[in-house]
Amino acid sequence: METRRTILASLLPALASLTKRGLAGWITVIGSGMVISIVLMTLLAPWISPYDPSAINVGPRFSPPNGQFPLGTNHLGQDMLSRVFSGGSIMLQVAALSAAVCLVIGVPIGLLASYAGGKLDKVCSLVMDSIYAFPALVLAIAIAAILGTGVVNMALAIAVVYVPSYFRIVRSQVLTIKELLYTEAARAAGAKGRTILLRYILPNVVPSIVVVATVNFADAILTAAGLTFVGLGVAKDIPDWGWDLTDGRALLPSGAWWVITFPGLMIVLLALGFTLIGEGLSELLNPRLEQ
Amino acid sequence: MGLRSYIVARVLLTIPMIMLLLSIVFLVVRVLPGDPVLLHFEKRATPEAMDAMRQKLGLDKPLPLQYFEYLAGLLRGDLGKSMQDFSSVGQQIFSAFPATLELTIYSMAVAVTLGILLGVRASRSYNSPLDHSIRAFGIIMYAIPIFFLGMIFQIIFGIGLRWFPTGLRMHPAMEPPYGLNLGSLHISTGLYTVDSLLEGNIFKFLQALRYLFLPSLTLGLVLCGVFIRLTRSNMLETLGLDFVTAARARGLKERAVVYGYAFRNAFLPVLTMMGLQFAVLLGGAILTETTFSWPGLGRYIVDRINFRDYTAIQGAVVFFGLLVALVSLVVDILYAYLDPRIRL
Numbered sequence: 001m002e003t004r005r006t007i008l009a010s011l012l013p014a015l016a017s018l019t020k021r022g023l024a025g026w027i028t029v030i031g032s033g034m035v036i037s038i039v040l041m042t043l044l045a046p047w048i049s050p051y052d053p054s055a056i057n058v059g060p061r062f063s064p065p066n067g068q069f070p071l072g073t074n075h076l077g078q079d080m081l082s083r084v085f086s087g088g089s090i091m092l093q094v095a096a097l098s099a100a101v102c103l104v105i106g107v108p109i110g111l112l113a114s115y116a117g118g119k120l121d122k123v124c125s126l127v128m129d130s131i132y133a134f135p136a137l138v139l140a141i142a143i144a145a146i147l148g149t150g151v152v153n154m155a156l157a158i159a160v161v162y163v164p165s166y167f168r169i170v171r172s173q174v175l176t177i178k179e180l181l182y183t184e185a186a187r188a189a190g191a192k193g194r195t196i197l198l199r200y201i202l203p204n205v206v207p208s209i210v211v212v213a214t215v216n217f218a219d220a221i222l223t224a225a226g227l228t229f230v231g232l233g234v235a236k237d238i239p240d241w242g243w244d245l246t247d248g249r250a251l252l253p254s255g256a257w258w259v260i261t262f263p264g265l266m267i268v269l270l271a272l273g274f275t276l277i278g279e280g281l282s283e284l285l286n287p288r289l290e291q
Numbered sequence: 292m293g294l295r296s297y298i299v300a301r302v303l304l305t306i307p308m309i310m311l312l313l314s315i316v317f318l319v320v321r322v323l324p325g326d327p328v329l330l331h332f333e334k335r336a337t338p339e340a341m342d343a344m345r346q347k348l349g350l351d352k353p354l355p356l357q358y359f360e361y362l363a364g365l366l367r368g369d370l371g372k373s374m375q376d377f378s379s380v381g382q383q384i385f386s387a388f389p390a391t392l393e394l395t396i397y398s399m400a401v402a403v404t405l406g407i408l409l410g411v412r413a414s415r416s417y418n419s420p421l422d423h424s425i426r427a428f429g430i431i432m433y434a435i436p437i438f439f440l441g442m443i444f445q446i447i448f449g450i451g452l453r454w455f456p457t458g459l460r461m462h463p464a465m466e467p468p469y470g471l472n473l474g475s476l477h478i479s480t481g482l483y484t485v486d487s488l489l490e491g492n493i494f495k496f497l498q499a500l501r502y503l504f505l506p507s508l509t510l511g512l513v514l515c516g517v518f519i520r521l522t523r524s525n526m527l528e529t530l531g532l533d534f535v536t537a538a539r540a541r542g543l544k545e546r547a548v549v550y551g552y553a554f555r556n557a558f559l560p561v562l563t564m565m566g567l568q569f570a571v572l573l574g575g576a577i578l579t580e581t582t583f584s585w586p587g588l589g590r591y592i593v594d595r596i597n598f599r600d601y602t603a604i605q606g607a608v609v610f611f612g613l614l615v616a617l618v619s620l621v622v623d624i625l626y627a628y629l630d631p632r633i634r635l
Contacts (some may be wrong), residue, residue, distance in 0.1 A: 126307065126308065126311060127311060129308065130308050130311045130312050130315065131315070133308070133312075133570065133615060133616070133619065134312065134570065134611075134612055134615065135570040135571065135573040135574040135611055135612075135615060136570070136571070136574055137574030137575070137577060137578070138573060138574055138577065138592075138608055138611045138612075139608070141577070141592065141596070142316070142319060142320065142604055142605075142608045143319055145596045145599075145601075145604055146319060146320060146327075146330070146601070218433075218434060222434075222436055225436045225438075225439075226436065226437075226438070226574075226577075226578050229436075229438050229578060229581060230577065230578070230581060230592075230593045230596060231593065231596055231597060232596065245436070245438065245439060245442070248442065249438070249442060249582065252442060252445055252446060252450060252457070253450065255446070255450055255451075257446050260439070260442050260443075260446075261443070264436065264439035264442070264443070267436055267439065268431075268434050268435050268436070268439065271433075271434035271435075271436075272430070272431060272434035275430055275433060275434050276430070279430065
């Protein structure tokens with residue numbers, strides 16, 4: 001409880017003064033606006049979609065954008081507008097779940113290993129650095145190919161790849177904070193290791209974790225799209241921007257640009273939204289890093 | 292520390308990392324799913340057929356022995372046998388690799404050139420609208436899925452304007468460049484742009500470049516953001532240093548000051564970043580190759596995923612891992628050579 005309050009106290013002032021902090025604040029606001037609109041759109045999709053996104057032959061096949069089908073139709077005569085409305089749900093679920101897994105695994109390991117130091121720290125760092133150095137997409141593909149398809153499996157494959165980012169940022173922060181005077185004072189006053197970690201160190205690491213998490217959200221979305229593109233996507237019958245792009249590749253010679261353009265733009269907007277939040281927050285929360 | 296002892300120390304440090312990496316891949320592919328053979332057939336084969344397959348691939352042996360044979364095989368350059376056709380995975384990878392290498396070299400060149408030019412430009416007009424636009428360009432490029440950008444290029448420049456082909460490395464009717472014949476010695480790199488020049492065939496060289504253009508532009512653009520940001524921040528730092536001011540005071544042209552003095556110092560971090568980005572580049576190459584039907588390692592992996600050929604996937608992943616470890620080793624050594632402070 002105490003810990004949560006200390007963490008919130010370190011975050012809230014920054015959030016409250018977002019728009020007063022110049023460009024960085026505005027970048028964060030714009031990014032959040034993009035992400036929130038897309039999440040709302042996905043949640044409201046069943047009510048705002050003109051057609052059932054999975055229903056085939058609701059219109060002619062390969063109809064270019066027109067009054068009745070504002071974003072056109074695909075090779076199955078499905079309405080692209082309805083598919084764009086609901087196509088983000090899997091990607092958002094995968095990204096959120098993988099971020100949660102990363103937080104639950106990466107942060108505690110990072111805290112413990114770097115605070116304890118010694119052999120534990122060395123071993124953890126070696127393992128994390130090895131994964132970190134590996135091409136992220138290649139590893140995610142290998143794991144996803146073996147785990148099989150599904151939201152949870154895809155999220156796990158992505159989480160394994162990004163856990164080291166959390167570990168590294170937590171570790172580097174803890175190593176600095178551990179040596180600061182106020183931590184030393186707490187130790188001198190007889191505080192236990194657990195108290196020092198949770199009440200003195202963790203709250204100061206949280207801003208960096210928030211920044212890494214938002215940036216990784218963007219990475220997770222792009223990786224999820226990439227996994228779908230190489231054929232490791234979640235169920236094909238659920239509308240998904242990634243699948244629409246993948247199917248669209250085979251349809252390119254027909255010149256049906258609208259089949260890939262709109263789902264692709266949605267992925268760009270979503271990833272861009274998270275990237276902007278990350279950019280803005282990293283300047284707002286860690287002003288020293290930017291200098 | 293001398294350069295030689297630095298190299299020795301750096302190589303020794305790479306060994307545990309590679310061992311760990313190999314073990315992780317082994318664990319993920321062989322142990323995690325339980326039985327790759329079962330997964331390969333999706334339970335649609337008789338137990339006898341599956342047993343025969345296990346025996347043929349050596350998967351019937353106890354795990355520690357399998358692990359040992361896997362490591363021993365790697366030392367001999369043996370990456371195992373494919374589950375699909377029992378051919379050597381290593382050979383298949385070596386024949387697909389030059390295509391990926393050529394793509395990554397040209398993409399890296401695009402990314403670094405664009406990144407340096409735009410990064411230097413942005414730093415020279417710090418905090419101006421131009422600076423902000425260049426920064427925004429880098430961020431937007433980062434958020435675009437590689438294959439989406441690739442398909443947009445295919446639609447515009449390939450299908451619409453018909454300026455560039457939308458796939459493959461060369462026209463299917465054309466013989467790939469042969470390389471150079473020196474008596475009985477045959478020199479061939481597998482890189483079409485190099486082999487066509489060795490052959491002295493300018494037409495083939497231009498063809499190879501034409502086929503390379505869209506894929507390497509796609510991959511290069513997505514990667515250039517990192518280099519823009521790095522060059523910009525390093526240049527901002529260097530441009531404020533005394534020796535740059537001194538160069539300006541001596542009346543040197545701005546161009547000479549920026550590229551001859553400031554940039555020389557800002558380049559070292561770019562070199563390190565090239566090494567680090569190589570891993571990202573390989574991941575991106577998988578998607579680019581799939582988009583442009585480029586017959587390299589990326590396409591190989593994607594094909595093998597469709598066949599559920601786990602031994603081949605394992606081989607390709609190991610190959611990627613070793614490649615990245617090797618490149619980062621070379622970059623670190625190069626860095627130490629260029630900047631003696633590293634060796635301290």
